[in-house]
Amino acid sequence: MSYVDAGYSIALATLFVYAVGLLLRRRRWERALQMSEPPREPEGAPACGEPS
Amino acid sequence: MSAPTMTRRPRWLTVVGLLGVVAMGFTVWLGLWVTPPDQFQGNLARLLYIHPAIATVALYWVGLVAAGGSLLYLWPRTRSFFWDRLAAAAVEVGAVFAALTLVTGALWGRPVWGVWWTWDARLTSTALLLLLEIGYLALRRVPAEPAIRARRCAVAALLIAIDIPIVHFSVDWWNTLHQGGTFIDPGFQIHASPSMSWTFLLGFVAFSLIFVWLLGVRYQVEVLQDAVGDQELEVSLTERWSEDTELVGAGTNAPTPGPGGGAP
Numbered sequence: 001m002s003y004v005d006a007g008y009s010i011a012l013a014t015l016f017v018y019a020v021g022l023l024l025r026r027r028r029w030e031r032a033l034q035m036s037e038p039p040r041e042p043e044g045a046p047a048c049g050e051p052s
Numbered sequence: 053m054s055a056p057t058m059t060r061r062p063r064w065l066t067v068v069g070l071l072g073v074v075a076m077g078f079t080v081w082l083g084l085w086v087t088p089p090d091q092f093q094g095n096l097a098r099l100l101y102i103h104p105a106i107a108t109v110a111l112y113w114v115g116l117v118a119a120g121g122s123l124l125y126l127w128p129r130t131r132s133f134f135w136d137r138l139a140a141a142a143v144e145v146g147a148v149f150a151a152l153t154l155v156t157g158a159l160w161g162r163p164v165w166g167v168w169w170t171w172d173a174r175l176t177s178t179a180l181l182l183l184l185e186i187g188y189l190a191l192r193r194v195p196a197e198p199a200i201r202a203r204r205c206a207v208a209a210l211l212i213a214i215d216i217p218i219v220h221f222s223v224d225w226w227n228t229l230h231q232g233g234t235f236i237d238p239g240f241q242i243h244a245s246p247s248m249s250w251t252f253l254l255g256f257v258a259f260s261l262i263f264v265w266l267l268g269v270r271y272q273v274e275v276l277q278d279a280v281g282d283q284e285l286e287v288s289l290t291e292r293w294s295e296d297t298e299l300v301g302a303g304t305n306a307p308t309p310g311p312g313g314g315a316p
Contacts, residue, residue: 002095003096003099003159003160003162003163004084004095004096004098004099004159006159007099007102007103007155007156007159007160008080008083008084008098008099008102010152010155010156010159011102011106011152011155011156012076012080014148014151014152015148015152015262015266018148018266019265019266019269022266022269022270022273023269025273026269026272026273026276029273029276029277029280030276032276032280033276033279033280033283036280036283036284036287037283
């Protein structure tokens with residue numbers, strides 16, 4: 001492999017791997033945000049601490 | 053800011069990403085197959101369609117966003133976590149581009165200069181920039197209150213920015229192996245054939261578009277991380293509050309030793 005081929009391959013592969021990694025990180029944090037959202041109580045249900 | 057607003061994916065960012073991929077495709081095609089070999093460097097000149105463009109992003113675009121964002125965060129009138137997150141995103145993307153600058157430069161330097169690395173002012177100051185950016189990312193992981201972390205990181209980013217003019221002027225201030233501007237002279241005259249010039253310029257556009265897309269996605273990750281942290285804090289505070297309420301309720305209902313006893 002020539003220096004030119006190596007340069008282009010390394011640059012493009014690094015950017016591709018970093019971009020895919022960022023997309024996966026974004027998806028993982030979106031899921032974490034959904035998981036950490038407090039469960040919504042159904043309408044009409046007594047509020048937290050309120051006697052039923 | 054509510055969670056749906058923060059997790060929104062703007063359409064313009066997708067468009068920028070797609071344009072970046074198309075521009076990059078054309079740069080590679082023109083750079084490797086269409087442009088002629090250089091009169092002096094032969095095929096090695098093809099590396100110059102990507103190396104200066106990568107270095108420009110690593111140095112100027114990243115420096116502009118990171119230092120600008122940090123300044124705007126520190127300035128009381130414009131203080132917002134938006135600027136802090138944007139600066140943090142720029143530094144991480146900048147570290148990737150700085151590493152690529154050094155690698156593509158070494159791949160060009162080995163056959164042209166005869167060395168992979170030398171303690172040249174331009175190379176050394178660029179390597180220092182990469183190390184400082186890694187230090188910034190480590191500093192960002194130190195647990196602290198969000199405002200304290202943001203202020204600390206903004207100061208660090210401004211200190212890192214001192215290295216940028218040193219990298220830029222290193223070829224003028226010191227007599228080094230790394231040459232000054234050879235493709236474009238100070239009068240902005242381009243010394244190359246039209247196909248080489250257009251490929252060179254397209255490389256700058258392609259890497260700049262890719263930088264904007266990476267910056268946007270990295271910023272979204274930063275927003276989501278903070279949102280999860282806030283949400284978890286809110287949930288644990290709510291749980292703690294409801295535990296306390298139950299304890300107070302249990303204390304009121306418990307049998308009391310005498311009149312006036314029990315929890316307040």
